[in-house]
Amino acid sequence: MSHSMTFSQAINDALSTAMHIDKNVICYGLGTPDPKGIFGTSLGLQEKFGPERVFDMPCSENGMTGIAIGASLNGIRPVMTHQRLDFFLLAMDQLINNAANWKYMFGGNGGSVPITIRLIIGRGWGQGPTHSQSLHSWFAHVPGLKVVSPTTAKDAKGLLLSSIFDDDPVLFLEHRWLHNHTEEVPEGDFRLPLGKASLLREGSDLSVVSMSYMTVEAIHAIDYLHKECNVNCDLIDLRSINPIDWKTIVDSVRKTGRLLVLDTGWETLSVAGEIIARCATECFDSFKCPPVRMALQDCPTPTSCALTKNYYKEAADVGQAIAKMLNIEISLEPLKQLRGINHDVPGDWFKGPF
Amino acid sequence: MTVDKKTALELYSKMLLIRFCEESIAARYHSEKKMRCPTHLSTGQEAVPAAAGQALRSDDFVVSTHRSHGHYLGKGGDLNRMIAEIHGKKSGCSRGWGGSMHLIDRSVGFVGSTAIVAGTIPVGVGLGLSIKLKKTDQVSCVFLGDAATEEGVFYESVNFAVVKQLPVLFICENNLYSVYSHLKVRQPEGRSIASMVQGMGCSAVSGNGNDVAESYEKISTAVASIRNGNGPVFLEFATYRWREHCGPDFDNHIGYRSEEEFKEWKKKDPVEAFENKLLLDNVIDKSMIDELKSMTQALVDNAFELADRDEFPDFYDNSVFKEVIR
Ligand SMILES: Cc1ncc(C[n+]2csc(CCOP(=O)(O)OP(=O)(O)O)c2C)c(N)n1
Numbered sequence: 001m002s003h004s005m006t007f008s009q010a011i012n013d014a015l016s017t018a019m020h021i022d023k024n025v026i027c028y029g030l031g032t033p034d035p036k037g038i039f040g041t042s043l044g045l046q047e048k049f050g051p052e053r054v055f056d057m058p059c060s061e062n063g064m065t066g067i068a069i070g071a072s073l074n075g076i077r078p079v080m081t082h083q084r085l086d087f088f089l090l091a092m093d094q095l096i097n098n099a100a101n102w103k104y105m106f107g108g109n110g111g112s113v114p115i116t117i118r119l120i121i122g123r124g125w126g127q128g129p130t131h132s133q134s135l136h137s138w139f140a141h142v143p144g145l146k147v148v149s150p151t152t153a154k155d156a157k158g159l160l161l162s163s164i165f166d167d168d169p170v171l172f173l174e175h176r177w178l179h180n181h182t183e184e185v186p187e188g189d190f191r192l193p194l195g196k197a198s199l200l201r202e203g204s205d206l207s208v209v210s211m212s213y214m215t216v217e218a219i220h221a222i223d224y225l226h227k228e229c230n231v232n233c234d235l236i237d238l239r240s241i242n243p244i245d246w247k248t249i250v251d252s253v254r255k256t257g258r259l260l261v262l263d264t265g266w267e268t269l270s271v272a273g274e275i276i277a278r279c280a281t282e283c284f285d286s287f288k289c290p291p292v293r294m295a296l297q298d299c300p301t302p303t304s305c306a307l308t309k310n311y312y313k314e315a316a317d318v319g320q321a322i323a324k325m326l327n328i329e330i331s332l333e334p335l336k337q338l339r340g341i342n343h344d345v346p347g348d349w350f351k352g353p354f
Numbered sequence: 355m356t357v358d359k360k361t362a363l364e365l366y367s368k369m370l371l372i373r374f375c376e377e378s379i380a381a382r383y384h385s386e387k388k389m390r391c392p393t394h395l396s397t398g399q400e401a402v403p404a405a406a407g408q409a410l411r412s413d414d415f416v417v418s419t420h421r422s423h424g425h426y427l428g429k430g431g432d433l434n435r436m437i438a439e440i441h442g443k444k445s446g447c448s449r450g451w452g453g454s455m456h457l458i459d460r461s462v463g464f465v466g467s468t469a470i471v472a473g474t475i476p477v478g479v480g481l482g483l484s485i486k487l488k489k490t491d492q493v494s495c496v497f498l499g500d501a502a503t504e505e506g507v508f509y510e511s512v513n514f515a516v517v518k519q520l521p522v523l524f525i526c527e528n529n530l531y532s533v534y535s536h537l538k539v540r541q542p543e544g545r546s547i548a549s550m551v552q553g554m555g556c557s558a559v560s561g562n563g564n565d566v567a568e569s570y571e572k573i574s575t576a577v578a579s580i581r582n583g584n585g586p587v588f589l590e591f592a593t594y595r596w597r598e599h600c601g602p603d604f605d606n607h608i609g610y611r612s613e614e615e616f617k618e619w620k621k622k623d624p625v626e627a628f629e630n631k632l633l634l635d636n637v638i639d640k641s642m643i644d645e646l647k648s649m650t651q652a653l654v655d656n657a658f659e660l661a662d663r664d665e666f667p668d669f670y671d672n673s674v675f676k677e678v679i680r
C-alpha cells in the first residue's frame with residue numbers, strides 16, 4: 001500500500017513509523033511540538049508519543065547535540081531537527097570532535113553514536129547570508145559522519161528511516177523547496193539503503209550527477225532537451241553524499257564520456273569538485289570533453305531578490321551547459337520562463353517569510 | 355515626572371518612530387510583496403530600544419539581533435537606509451545584501467545586527483575589550499532576547515566581561531517567547547534571568563520593559579556606572595511582542611499563546627502609557643501629539659517612497675564581493 005503525500009508528510013510518516021517500531025527513538029529540536037511543527041514534519045508527534053519522547057528544547061544547539069550523543073551511547077536514538085542548517089553551526093564541536101570521532105578514538109570499544117540530525121537548507125524570500133547555507137561538503141568531508149540528502153518524498157521517507165536505524169551519526173539534509181514535492185509513498189516500515197544513488201533518467205549522451213533541489217532543475221532541463229533535440233542524459237540523483245555511490249557514477253561516465261555535476265553549495269572544494277576528481281582518476285580515458293561542475297559562485301547568499309536572481313542556477317543554466325558540452329544550438333527561452341517573475345519562491349504554496 | 359521634559363519628548367518621539375515604522379511595514383508587507391526577506395517586528399517592544407538609544411551616546415556601540423529595527427532606530431540609525439535595506443535596494447544600509455536581519459549604521463555606533471541567536475553577544479564584548487584597550491569612556495551595548503541566554507556563548511561572553519571588568523551593557527528583552535516556544539519549556543520556571551546572571555558575578559537589575567521612563571532611568575544608571583569603570587551590567591526587561599515572531603501578522607489564534615495573554619499585554623502598550631503620562635503631567639497636549647504623529651508618519655511614508663524609487667543593486671557580481679571583502 002502507498003499514499004500520495006508531500007515530502008514533509010513523508011518525513012512526518014517516517015518519524016512516526018520509527019517511533020512506533022522502537023520506543024528508544026526520540027525527537028527534539030526548537031519548535032518540534034509547536035503549532036507549525038517544523039514545516040509540518042513533526043505535527044502530531046507529541047500527541048501520539050508523549051512529551052517524554054517528543055519535546056522542544058532550549059536555544060542550545062551545541063549542548064543539545066552533545067546530549068543526543070550521550071543518550072545514544074546508552075541505546076537511545078535521538079532525532080534532532082534544526083529549522084535551518086545555519087543554526088546548527090553552533091554545534092560543530094560536538095558533531096565533529098565527539099560524534100564523528102567517537103567510534104574511532106576508543107578503538108571501536110566506545111559503542112556507536114546512532115544520532116540523526118535533520119537540517120533544513122533555506123532558499124528564497126531573502127533568506128540571505130545566514131539562513132541559506134548549503135554546507136553538505138563540510139559534513140561529507142569528515143570521516144565518521146554520513147550525509148543524506150533526498151530529493152523526492154518517497155526517498156525522504158525511505159532514507160530517513162534508514163538514517164534513524166543506522167548506527168552512525170547521520171546528517172539528514174532537507175531542502176526547504178522540496179517540502180511540497182508530492183508522490184506515492186509506501187506505507188509502514190519502508191527503508192532505502194544509504195549510499196545508493198538513484199537513476200532518474202537514462203541516456204547515453206551525457207551524465208548529469210545532481211543532488212537535492214538541483215535535481216528538480218535538472219529534470220526540467222533534461223526533459224526539455226530530450227523533447228526538443230532528442231538528447232538523452234543519465235540523471236543520477238545522489239541521495240547520499242557520504243558515502244557516495246561511486247559505482248553508479250563511474251559506470252555512467254564510462255558509458256557517456258561526458259559529465260556535468262550540479263551542486264547546491266559553493267563551487268570551490270565542493271562535492272561536485274570531488275566527484276569530478278574521482279572520475280578523472282578512475283575513468284580519465286572515457287572523457288570526450290572536459291567535465292563541468294555547476295555550483296554557486298564563491299560568495300555568501302545575497303538577500304535582495306534582485307541579487308539572488310543570478311546567484312542560483314536554474315533549469316536554463318543546466319540546459320545551456322548540456323547544450324554547450326554537446327555542441328548543439330537550442331533556444332532555452334521556454335526553460336527561462338519556467339520560474340516566472342517571482343524567482344525567489346518555489347511556488348504559490350510557499351507563503352513567506354520563512 | 356521623573357525624566358525631564360526634553361528627554362521625555364525625545365523618548366516619546368523615538369517610540370513613535372519605531373511604532374509607526376513597524377506598523378507601516380506590517381501594513382504593506384503582504385499587500386505590496388516588496389519586502390522580500392524575513393522580517394521580525396518590534397511592535398509592543400518600543401520602550402527599551404527608545405530608552406537605550408536615548409541613554410547611550412552616539413559614539414557608544416550597539417550590537418543587536420534578528421529583531422533589531424527598534425534598536426537601530428532608537429540609536430539614531432538612518433530610517434531611509436533601513437527601509438531601503440528591507441526592500442533589497444541599492445541605498446540600503448547593507449546595500450541590499452543583508453536585509454532586515456542585517457542592519458548597520460556605524461555613523462551612530464550601530465555596529466551590526468545579525469540573525470543567528472546570540473551571535474553578536476561575544477562581538478559586543480569584544481567591542482568592550484577594544485574600548486578598554488583604547489582607554490576611552492565609551493560603552494558597548496549588547497541587545498539580546500531571552501532565548502539567547504540559553505546559548506553557551508552567552509555564558510562564555512558574560513564570564514569574560516566580568517573577569518576583565520569590561521564596559522559592556524547587556525540588555526535582555528524578555529518577551530517570554532522564542533518563536534512559538536514559551537520560556538517555561540526552555541528555562542526552569544521561577545528562575546529569573548537577572549538573578550542567574552548576578553550569580554555569575556555580573557551586576558544585574560530587572561525592570562518593566564513597557565515603561566519607557568523606568569527603562570531609561572535604569573539604563574542611564576547602568577551606563578553611568580559602566581563609564582565610571584565599574585564593569586559590566588546586565589539589565590533584564592519584561593516586555594511582549596505583539597505580532598508574530600517573523601512576519602507582519604497576528605498569530606494568537608494558532609495555539610502557542612492565548613488571545614487573553616496578548617490583550618493583557620496590549621493594555622500595557624508602552625507608547626500609549628507614556629502618552630497618557632505626558633498628557634497627565636502637562637508635558638504635552640493633544641494637538642502636539644497629533645502633530646508629532648503626523649510628522650512621524652510622514653517621515654516613514656517618505657522612507658517607503660524613497661525605497662520604492664531607488665534602484666535595485668547590480669546583478670550579483672563576484673568582483674564586487676571581493677572588492678568589499680578584501
Ligand atoms: C542559533 C540559532 N538558533 C535558532 C535560530 C532560530 N531563531 C530565530 S529567532 C529565534 C527566537 C529567539 O528568541 P529570543 O532570543 O527570545 O528573541 P525574540 O525573537 O523573542 O525577540 C530563533 C529560535 C537562530 N536564528 N539561531
Ligand SMILES: [Mg+2]
Pocket residue numbers: 499500501527528529530531532533
Ligand atoms: Mg524572546
